[in-house]
Amino acid sequence: MKRVTVDTSMAGVAGPSLLAVPFLQRAGSGPVQLFSDAQRQLLASHASVRVFPARTVIYRAGAPAEALFIVGSGVVKSFRDLPSGRRRIATFLFPRDLFGLAEAGRYVNTLQAITPVRVHQLDIHALTELFERDAALEFQFLCKAVHVLREAQHHNIIVGRRDAGGRVAMLIRLLEKQSAAARGEPVPIPMSRSDIGNYLGLSLEAVVRASGRLERQGIVEFVDRHHVRIIDRRRFDALASNV
Amino acid sequence: MKRVTVDTSMAGVAGPSLLAVPFLQRAGSGPVQLFSDAQRQLLASHASVRVFPARTVIYRAGAPAEALFIVGSGVVKSFRDLPSGRRRIATFLFPRDLFGLAEAGRYVNTLQAITPVRVHQLDIHALTELFERDAALEFQFLCKAVHVLREAQHHNIIVGRRDAGGRVAMLIRLLEKQSAAARGEPVPIPMSRSDIGNYLGLSLEAVVRASGRLERQGIVEFVDRHHVRIIDRRRFDALASNV
DNA sequence: CGGACTATTGAGACTCCTCAACTAACGTGG
DNA sequence: CCACGTTAGTTGAGGAGTCTCAATAGTCCG
Numbered sequence: 001m002k003r004v005t006v007d008t009s010m011a012g013v014a015g016p017s018l019l020a021v022p023f024l025q026r027a028g029s030g031p032v033q034l035f036s037d038a039q040r041q042l043l044a045s046h047a048s049v050r051v052f053p054a055r056t057v058i059y060r061a062g063a064p065a066e067a068l069f070i071v072g073s074g075v076v077k078s079f080r081d082l083p084s085g086r087r088r089i090a091t092f093l094f095p096r097d098l099f100g101l102a103e104a105g106r107y108v109n110t111l112q113a114i115t116p117v118r119v120h121q122l123d124i125h126a127l128t129e130l131f132e133r134d135a136a137l138e139f140q141f142l143c144k145a146v147h148v149l150r151e152a153q154h155h156n157i158i159v160g161r162r163d164a165g166g167r168v169a170m171l172i173r174l175l176e177k178q179s180a181a182a183r184g185e186p187v188p189i190p191m192s193r194s195d196i197g198n199y200l201g202l203s204l205e206a207v208v209r210a211s212g213r214l215e216r217q218g219i220v221e222f223v224d225r226h227h228v229r230i231i232d233r234r235r236f237d238a239l240a241s242n243v
Numbered sequence: 244m245k246r247v248t249v250d251t252s253m254a255g256v257a258g259p260s261l262l263a264v265p266f267l268q269r270a271g272s273g274p275v276q277l278f279s280d281a282q283r284q285l286l287a288s289h290a291s292v293r294v295f296p297a298r299t300v301i302y303r304a305g306a307p308a309e310a311l312f313i314v315g316s317g318v319v320k321s322f323r324d325l326p327s328g329r330r331r332i333a334t335f336l337f338p339r340d341l342f343g344l345a346e347a348g349r350y351v352n353t354l355q356a357i358t359p360v361r362v363h364q365l366d367i368h369a370l371t372e373l374f375e376r377d378a379a380l381e382f383q384f385l386c387k388a389v390h391v392l393r394e395a396q397h398h399n400i401i402v403g404r405r406d407a408g409g410r411v412a413m414l415i416r417l418l419e420k421q422s423a424a425a426r427g428e429p430v431p432i433p434m435s436r437s438d439i440g441n442y443l444g445l446s447l448e449a450v451v452r453a454s455g456r457l458e459r460q461g462i463v464e465f466v467d468r469h470h471v472r473i474i475d476r477r478r479f480d481a482l483a484s485n486v
Numbered sequence: 487c488g489g490a491c492t493a494t495t496g497a498g499a500c501t502c503c504t505c506a507a508c509t510a511a512c513g514t515g516g
Numbered sequence: 517c518c519a520c521g522t523t524a525g526t527t528g529a530g531g532a533g534t535c536t537c538a539a540t541a542g543t544c545c546g
Binding site: 162194204208209 | 523525
């Protein structure tokens with residue numbers, strides 16, 4: 001049996017699910033489920049579920065934007081290939097993440113499945129019509145867009161670091177949050193070293209060397225290439241926070 | 244008389260104004276004014292105009308978020324001070340830009356005026372109430388949020404470059420777009436070298452050296468510290484595009 | 487005319503990138 | 517089931533670029 005991405009609370013839930021930190025709410029600083037059950041059902045009736053094998057390109061940069069997508073399960077990468085031949089991964093998308101926000105009717109980034117993926121596809125015109133009738137639903141998408149913006153700014157800060165080790169640590173921490181793995185359990189790393197490099201603004205080799213350094217220092221342990229365990233939590237946090 | 248920021252089409256216009264590339268529209272790829280006259284008037288009746296001298300802190304990171312702001316005139320910087328003592332400027336804000344999008348009821352970045360600034364202040368609760376009644380208005384804010392996200396991703400790409408010269412060129416290009424200066428005219432640089440460094444992920448010295456290099460190569464000419472003229476457009480564009 | 491801040495220039499250390507060779511893992515087809 | 521080819525990952529050596537520290541010049545304000 002192939003890898004199955006952990007899906008904490010979508011099991012049995014009908015319809016798409018969005019995760020974000022709303023900008024109003026004050027209590028509880030963590031991300032929450034944005035949609036009400038009624039909203040999920042409403043969206044579900046306008047959405048189609050699609051499944052992609054690993055490595056499938058879901059859409060390419062520049063293609064006409066006809067749909068928004070919400071990740072149900074699996075991991076997706078969003079990237080652009082630059083004229084220099086370099087590739088910049090803008091973000092990794094996990095369950096309850098949104099992608100497909102376009103500019104002037106065209107997609108900006110190319111989206112590709114890293115693992116087998118299940119997504120909810122929402123027709124963009126149907127959705128905007130829904131917005132006109134349901135301002136509360138629209139507000140959830142606004143919250144999500146703002147949340148995504150925060151993550152992009154955080155990504156900026158990560159890439160701004162000069163030390164490779166710290167950047168790798170920040171990625172591992174990000175993966176840990178997503179995996180919802182218990183402390184001490186290995187954190188899954190779904191993407192390749194090359195993807196990590198393209199996300200962190202490092203060469204593939206720099207990622208490997210920084211990873212090896214973290215391991216030799218006793219901060220983490222790579223169970224295999226796709227699983228890392230955090231050994232020394234204090235030094236790990238110090239490293240990841242020491243921006 | 245003090246510097247007066249150029250304000251292309253806000254003169255005589257009542258109410259706040261937002262600029263973005265909507266994600267639906269296909270024709271005309273440039274940014275457009277989002278609000279209708281009616282929407283501007285509606286917002287104006289709920290907004291208060293505030294004026295800040297240069298260097299004023301408009302709000303600090305972590306403060307309770309009570310309002311959204313739209314820049315009327317002047318330039319603002321949005322930044323965070325990191326534990327290491329470094330400062331990362333997330334973005335510069337120009338007329339028709341939006342700021343104050345919070346997370347869990349608190350501002351994320353510190354906002355500070357670079358030049359004298361005039362802003363429209365919108366009470367966050369009043370605005371969300373407006374959204375409930377006016378989905379079209381809310382949609383404009385959604386468009387703007389998505390547009391800001393694109394800019395953050397573009398910023399990511401800039402910072403990801405390895406060569407200082409290219410990064411500086413990209414900043415100058417960004418300033419040129421904002422200034423709406425005629426080709427061949429000097430482009431105003433409202434912020435300090437230090438701000439530029441914090442935005443580009445370079446040390447102050449690296450900014451100076453890269454600038455000097457661009458000048459010695461005959462690509463640009465610094466009229467004074469706050470004005471640069473693009474001499475060799477072709478090489479300039481090649482540099483700025485060669486990500 | 488000070489005084490404080492901003493900008494510029496120089497020298498050395500450090501880190502990552504590039505190139506290159508090599509090993510490991512994976513998947514396919516015989 | 518194994519051999520092979522392809523992709524992903526690892527390690528080493530050398531070079532390019534920025535960072536830091538330090539000292540100096542320039543600019544803006546009161």
